[in-house]
Amino acid sequence: MGASAKRPILACEGLGVSYFTRAGEVPAVVGFDLAIARGEAVGLVGESGCGKSTVALAVMRYLGRAGRIVAGSIRFDGRELTTMSERELRRIRGSRISMVYQEPMASLNPSMTVGRQLVEVPRYHAGAGRAEARERALDILARVGLPDTRRIFSAYPHELSGGQQQRVVIAMALLADPALLLLDEPTTALDVTVEAGIVDLIRGVAERFGTAILYISHNLGLIRETCDRVAVMYAGQVVEEGPVTNVFAGMRHPYARGLFAAIPLPDSDRRARPLRPIPGQLPLPHERPGGCFFGPRCTHYRQGTCDREQRMRPLDADPGHRVRCARQAEIAWERESRGPEPRTAEGPGPVVLEVHRLRKEYELDGGLFAALTGRDGTRRIAANEGLDLVAREGETLAIVGESGCGKSTFAKVLVGLEPATAGRITFEGREIAGAPVETRPPEIVAHLQMIFQNPSETLNPSHAVGFQIARVVRKFGAARNRAQVRRRVYELLDLVKLPRAFFRRRPRQLSGGQKQRIGIARAFAGDPRLVVADEPVSALDVSVQAAITGLLTDIQRRRRTTLLFISHDLSLVHYLADRVAVMYLGRIVEQGPTGAVFAPPYHPYTEALLSAVPLADPGLVKRRILLEGELPSALDPPAGCPFHTRCPRRIGSVCEEREPPLRRFDGDHRILCHLPAEELARGRPVIRRRHPREPSHIPLR
Amino acid sequence: MAVRGRRDRSEALPLLAAALRSLGVLRESPVAMAGAAILLFWLAMAVLAPLLPLADPNLPLEPLRPPLSVSADGTATFWLGTDIKGRDVLSRLIWGARRVLVWAGLATLAAYLVGIAMGLVAGYRGGWWDEILSFVANLLLSFPVMVLYIVVITRIGASPLNIVLAVTFASAPAIMRIVRGLVLDLRTRDYVLAARARGEGALWIMLVELLPNARGPLLVDACLRMGYTTIALATLGFLGLGLPPPDPDWGAMIAETQPMGAFAGHAMVFPALAVSSLVLGFNLLADGLREISLRD
Known part of the structure; x- marks a missing residue:
C-alpha cells in the first residue's frame, strides 16, 4: 500500500462557495473542511439553507452560472478539482465521481429504456463493446437488488415505481465503478418502507463496491444508519464532525444537540422527551453574526468567548470527534434537565x-x-x-x-x-x-x-x-x-x-x-x-x-x-x-390507543412500518423487517387481504382469497388480519431500548 | 390611519395594484423600459392633443404640401405636410393616436372581460361548462382572424362599438384558453382547497383566489394583444371598415393617400411609422415583462 491508498479520496479545505445574484454575493458555504477516506461513508446533515447541497454541487463543479468557488480547495484523489478544465472534469464526472439526486425521474431520460441509458455508461467511460456493456448493466441491476432484471432493462422509466427508479439511478451511478458517490437526499421522495430498502442498499455499497460515499440528508436517523462518519452543518460551516457512534452518543455542539432534541423518536416513553424547537431562525448568509454563527440562537452564548471566530477543535477524550464551539468542554449537557412535560391527562370527552x-x-x-x-x-x-x-x-x-x-x-x-x-x-x-x-x-x-x-x-x-x-x-x-x-x-x-x-x-x-x-x-x-x-x-x-x-x-x-x-x-x-x-390501500388495518399500536400485537404492516423508521438515538435498537415488492396500484388492488402481496407473515391462500377478519384486543385495539389473535399477541417489540452491554452498531443484513 | 385605508382599498383591486407595482419593476429590463418609453410618448400625445397648438385635424387647408412647408399666408408650418384633402398630417396623426389608443384599449378590455369570464368558468367548473365553452372557443379560433373581422363588420356595420364587438369576438377565445390553462393549474393549490373548505362560493374563488394569481401571464398577453388590436384597427381602417371618417384613423390615412402614392409619400409613411412604433412599443413591453417575470 503506497501513499495513495492512505490519501483521502476527497479532501475539501477551507472551501468557500458563493452565489452571485442581483442582490449581491451570497456566501452559501464558508471555510468548509471535510475529508473522506477510500470506501468510507460520510454523512452531511443539516437543515435547508445550511449549504449541504452546495458542497456536493461544488465537488461536481455543477454550480451553474451564479455559483462560484471563491476560496479553498477540493482535492479528489490528490488532484485539484477547483481549477480543473471542463474537459478533464467530464472525464471524472460520471466515471470517478457519480451523483444521485432526490428525484429519480430527474436523472432518467423518460424517452429511453432503462437498458439503453445504462449501457451508455460503460460504452462511454470504459469503451466497452455492446455485448459486454449489456452484460455489465444487467449485472449491476441485480446487484442493486432489483428483481426480474431483464424486464427492467427493457422498461421505460415511467413503468417503474419510485423505489425501482431510484435503484436504477444508483445502479447507473455505480456502473462506472466510481471512487466517490454523492447522494443528495436520495430517499426523501420515497415512502418509508421503500426507503428502508434503499438505505439497506446504500449501507452495503461501500463494502460491496468499495465506493466512498458522501450522503447528504436532513434526517439524522438515516445518517446514523448508513454512515461511518457524520458532519453536521450550520450556516455554511461544519460545526461538529466525527465517527457516527461517538457523535450520536454524545453531541457537543449546541446546534447539533438542538437538532437532536427537536426530532421525535418512536421511543416507548414519550412524555420523558418533549420536543424542543431551536429558538430563532437560520441567519441569512449576509446577516451572519461575527464570531459563532449559532451565537444568537444559542442558550449557552457567552460574551468574550463566543463573539470571536470559532475553530474546529478535537475533544480531549476523543480526538476523532471535532466541534466548532469554544465552550464545548464547559457546557454540562448531562445536567440539562429533561423534566417530564406537564401534560394534563384529561380523559377524552364525548x-x-x-x-x-x-x-x-x-x-x-x-x-x-x-x-x-x-x-x-x-x-x-x-x-x-x-x-x-x-x-x-x-x-x-x-x-x-x-x-x-x-x-x-x-x-x-x-x-x-x-x-x-x-x-x-x-x-x-x-x-x-x-x-x-x-x-x-x-x-x-x-x-x-x-x-x-x-x-x-x-x-x-x-x-x-x-x-x-x-x-x-x-x-x-x-x-x-x-x-x-x-x-x-x-x-x-x-x-x-x-x-x-x-x-x-x-x-x-x-x-x-x-x-x-x-x-x-x-x-x-x-x-x-x-x-x-x-x-x-x-x-x-x-x-x-x-x-x-x-x-x-x-x-x-x-x-x-x-x-x-x-x-x-x-x-x-x-x-x-x-x-x-x-391505513394501507384504502383500509384501516390497525387502530387503537397509541401505546397499544406501537407495541405487540402488531399488524404485520405496522410492524414493517415501525421497522422502517430511521433511528437517530443510539440507545434504541430495532428488529429489521424489509417488505418485498412494491405498493400495489390502487387501480388493481389485490383480492383478499390488500397487504398479502408484501406481507412477510402471510399464512397461505386464505390471505389471497378472503377479506381478513377484525381481531379485537384489550383497550379497543383492533387489527385486520387473518393471523389468529394468539399468534399476533406473541409478536416481539420492533423497537426497544438497548441493553447497556449491547453493541450499538447496526449489523448488515 | 389614512394610509391604512388606502392600502385596504388597493387590496380590493389586486389587478390594478399589481399593474402599478409592476411599473416600478420595469427598471430591471432595458427592453421593457424602451417599450414603455414609446408607449408613454404616444400616451402623452393622445392625452395632450387638445392642448397642443395643432390645426383642426378635419379642416381642409392646402392639399399635398410636403413636410416642413409653410402655409401660403405664412402663419403656420405643416411639420409633416398635408394630405390630399389638405388636412394637417401631424394633427391627424396625434388625434389619430388618441382614437386608436381609446378604441384599441376598450376593445382589448372588452375581449379580456369576456375571455376571463369564459376561461374562469371553463377552468374552474370543468365538466360540461368546459366542453361547451371550449367548443365555442375552438370554433371561433378556427376562422382566420381577419376574415372574422371582415365578416362581423360587414354584417353589423362599421361603428366604433361594432369594432369593439368584432375584436372581442375574435380575441376572447384565445384569452379564454390562456385563462383556462392557468386556472386548471391554480385550482389544485391548497389555498383554493382552503377557500372551498370554509364554504366560499364559486364567484369568490374565481375572482379573488384564482384570477389575481393568473395576472403575470395575463399582463404580458394583454400588452401583446393591444399590439394586435392596434394592427387590426389599422387594417380595418385601411380596408375602409374601420372607425368612421372624417375623424383621423391611421389605417384610413394610409388608404386615402395610396392612390396618389408617389406624390404624397409623406402622408402615407408617417401613419405607417406611427402604427409600427406603437405596436413595437407594446411588443417590447410584453417581452420585457416576460423576461422580468421569468427572472424572479
Missing part, C-alpha cells in the same frame, strides 16, 4: 365524530370517446373502503400510512371537498357523509376545519396575510364590523405566536413555518370542534417542525379541539397522538 363503513370511490371514465361509442369505459377506484372511526373531544387521533393509502382522500371527504360514495359520517349529531361543503350548514363548516400540507401553497400569494385571516373571521360570523374583525385577527396572530405586524405581510415575505402558523390561525378562526391536519409539518425543517407541532397541540389542548392528524411519520405520530389508525 364523541365528536363517528365514521361508519365509509367508502369513497373515484370514477375514471373513458372520456368523450367512450361516451360517443356507447362503451362504458368507467373504472372505479376505491380510495377509502369500510372505514370505521370514532374521535372524541380533545383527543388527537392520528392516521398513518404511506402515499396512496387514502389518508388524504379521507381528509377531503371529512371536510366535504369530496362527497363520500357510501357510509356514514356523523359530526355534532349531523349526517355529513354525502354533503359537499357547499351544502353544509355554516356552523358545521366553521366547526370542521383543515390545515394543509404545503406551506408554499397554503396561503394565496396575491393577498396580504391579514386579508386572508380576516376573510375567514367574517365568513364564520365571529365578528361584524371592521374594528371587531381586526381585533379578532390580532387575537389569532397572538394565538399562533406571530407579531401583529404580520397583518400586512405578503405570503412571500414569510418562512415556511410562519406560513403554516397562519394556516393554523385560519383553521382555528371559527372555534372548530374538529381540525383535520394533513401532514402539516412534513415539508418543514425539523427544528421548525417541533415548534409547529408544539403550537398545534398546545392550542388544541387548551381549546379541547379534536385533532385528526394525518402523517406518514410514525415517530411524530407516536409523539403526539392519543390514538392511531394505520
Whole structure:
C-alpha cells in the first residue's frame, strides 16, 4: 500500500462557495473542511439553507452560472478539482465521481429504456463493446437488488415505481465503478418502507463496491444508519464532525444537540422527551453574526468567548470527534434537565365524530370517446373502503400510512371537498357523509376545519396575510364590523405566536413555518370542534417542525379541539397522538390507543412500518423487517387481504382469497388480519431500548 | 390611519395594484423600459392633443404640401405636410393616436372581460361548462382572424362599438384558453382547497383566489394583444371598415393617400411609422415583462 491508498479520496479545505445574484454575493458555504477516506461513508446533515447541497454541487463543479468557488480547495484523489478544465472534469464526472439526486425521474431520460441509458455508461467511460456493456448493466441491476432484471432493462422509466427508479439511478451511478458517490437526499421522495430498502442498499455499497460515499440528508436517523462518519452543518460551516457512534452518543455542539432534541423518536416513553424547537431562525448568509454563527440562537452564548471566530477543535477524550464551539468542554449537557412535560391527562370527552363503513370511490371514465361509442369505459377506484372511526373531544387521533393509502382522500371527504360514495359520517349529531361543503350548514363548516400540507401553497400569494385571516373571521360570523374583525385577527396572530405586524405581510415575505402558523390561525378562526391536519409539518425543517407541532397541540389542548392528524411519520405520530389508525390501500388495518399500536400485537404492516423508521438515538435498537415488492396500484388492488402481496407473515391462500377478519384486543385495539389473535399477541417489540452491554452498531443484513 | 385605508382599498383591486407595482419593476429590463418609453410618448400625445397648438385635424387647408412647408399666408408650418384633402398630417396623426389608443384599449378590455369570464368558468367548473365553452372557443379560433373581422363588420356595420364587438369576438377565445390553462393549474393549490373548505362560493374563488394569481401571464398577453388590436384597427381602417371618417384613423390615412402614392409619400409613411412604433412599443413591453417575470 503506497501513499495513495492512505490519501483521502476527497479532501475539501477551507472551501468557500458563493452565489452571485442581483442582490449581491451570497456566501452559501464558508471555510468548509471535510475529508473522506477510500470506501468510507460520510454523512452531511443539516437543515435547508445550511449549504449541504452546495458542497456536493461544488465537488461536481455543477454550480451553474451564479455559483462560484471563491476560496479553498477540493482535492479528489490528490488532484485539484477547483481549477480543473471542463474537459478533464467530464472525464471524472460520471466515471470517478457519480451523483444521485432526490428525484429519480430527474436523472432518467423518460424517452429511453432503462437498458439503453445504462449501457451508455460503460460504452462511454470504459469503451466497452455492446455485448459486454449489456452484460455489465444487467449485472449491476441485480446487484442493486432489483428483481426480474431483464424486464427492467427493457422498461421505460415511467413503468417503474419510485423505489425501482431510484435503484436504477444508483445502479447507473455505480456502473462506472466510481471512487466517490454523492447522494443528495436520495430517499426523501420515497415512502418509508421503500426507503428502508434503499438505505439497506446504500449501507452495503461501500463494502460491496468499495465506493466512498458522501450522503447528504436532513434526517439524522438515516445518517446514523448508513454512515461511518457524520458532519453536521450550520450556516455554511461544519460545526461538529466525527465517527457516527461517538457523535450520536454524545453531541457537543449546541446546534447539533438542538437538532437532536427537536426530532421525535418512536421511543416507548414519550412524555420523558418533549420536543424542543431551536429558538430563532437560520441567519441569512449576509446577516451572519461575527464570531459563532449559532451565537444568537444559542442558550449557552457567552460574551468574550463566543463573539470571536470559532475553530474546529478535537475533544480531549476523543480526538476523532471535532466541534466548532469554544465552550464545548464547559457546557454540562448531562445536567440539562429533561423534566417530564406537564401534560394534563384529561380523559377524552364525548364523541365528536363517528365514521361508519365509509367508502369513497373515484370514477375514471373513458372520456368523450367512450361516451360517443356507447362503451362504458368507467373504472372505479376505491380510495377509502369500510372505514370505521370514532374521535372524541380533545383527543388527537392520528392516521398513518404511506402515499396512496387514502389518508388524504379521507381528509377531503371529512371536510366535504369530496362527497363520500357510501357510509356514514356523523359530526355534532349531523349526517355529513354525502354533503359537499357547499351544502353544509355554516356552523358545521366553521366547526370542521383543515390545515394543509404545503406551506408554499397554503396561503394565496396575491393577498396580504391579514386579508386572508380576516376573510375567514367574517365568513364564520365571529365578528361584524371592521374594528371587531381586526381585533379578532390580532387575537389569532397572538394565538399562533406571530407579531401583529404580520397583518400586512405578503405570503412571500414569510418562512415556511410562519406560513403554516397562519394556516393554523385560519383553521382555528371559527372555534372548530374538529381540525383535520394533513401532514402539516412534513415539508418543514425539523427544528421548525417541533415548534409547529408544539403550537398545534398546545392550542388544541387548551381549546379541547379534536385533532385528526394525518402523517406518514410514525415517530411524530407516536409523539403526539392519543390514538392511531394505520391505513394501507384504502383500509384501516390497525387502530387503537397509541401505546397499544406501537407495541405487540402488531399488524404485520405496522410492524414493517415501525421497522422502517430511521433511528437517530443510539440507545434504541430495532428488529429489521424489509417488505418485498412494491405498493400495489390502487387501480388493481389485490383480492383478499390488500397487504398479502408484501406481507412477510402471510399464512397461505386464505390471505389471497378472503377479506381478513377484525381481531379485537384489550383497550379497543383492533387489527385486520387473518393471523389468529394468539399468534399476533406473541409478536416481539420492533423497537426497544438497548441493553447497556449491547453493541450499538447496526449489523448488515 | 389614512394610509391604512388606502392600502385596504388597493387590496380590493389586486389587478390594478399589481399593474402599478409592476411599473416600478420595469427598471430591471432595458427592453421593457424602451417599450414603455414609446408607449408613454404616444400616451402623452393622445392625452395632450387638445392642448397642443395643432390645426383642426378635419379642416381642409392646402392639399399635398410636403413636410416642413409653410402655409401660403405664412402663419403656420405643416411639420409633416398635408394630405390630399389638405388636412394637417401631424394633427391627424396625434388625434389619430388618441382614437386608436381609446378604441384599441376598450376593445382589448372588452375581449379580456369576456375571455376571463369564459376561461374562469371553463377552468374552474370543468365538466360540461368546459366542453361547451371550449367548443365555442375552438370554433371561433378556427376562422382566420381577419376574415372574422371582415365578416362581423360587414354584417353589423362599421361603428366604433361594432369594432369593439368584432375584436372581442375574435380575441376572447384565445384569452379564454390562456385563462383556462392557468386556472386548471391554480385550482389544485391548497389555498383554493382552503377557500372551498370554509364554504366560499364559486364567484369568490374565481375572482379573488384564482384570477389575481393568473395576472403575470395575463399582463404580458394583454400588452401583446393591444399590439394586435392596434394592427387590426389599422387594417380595418385601411380596408375602409374601420372607425368612421372624417375623424383621423391611421389605417384610413394610409388608404386615402395610396392612390396618389408617389406624390404624397409623406402622408402615407408617417401613419405607417406611427402604427409600427406603437405596436413595437407594446411588443417590447410584453417581452420585457416576460423576461422580468421569468427572472424572479
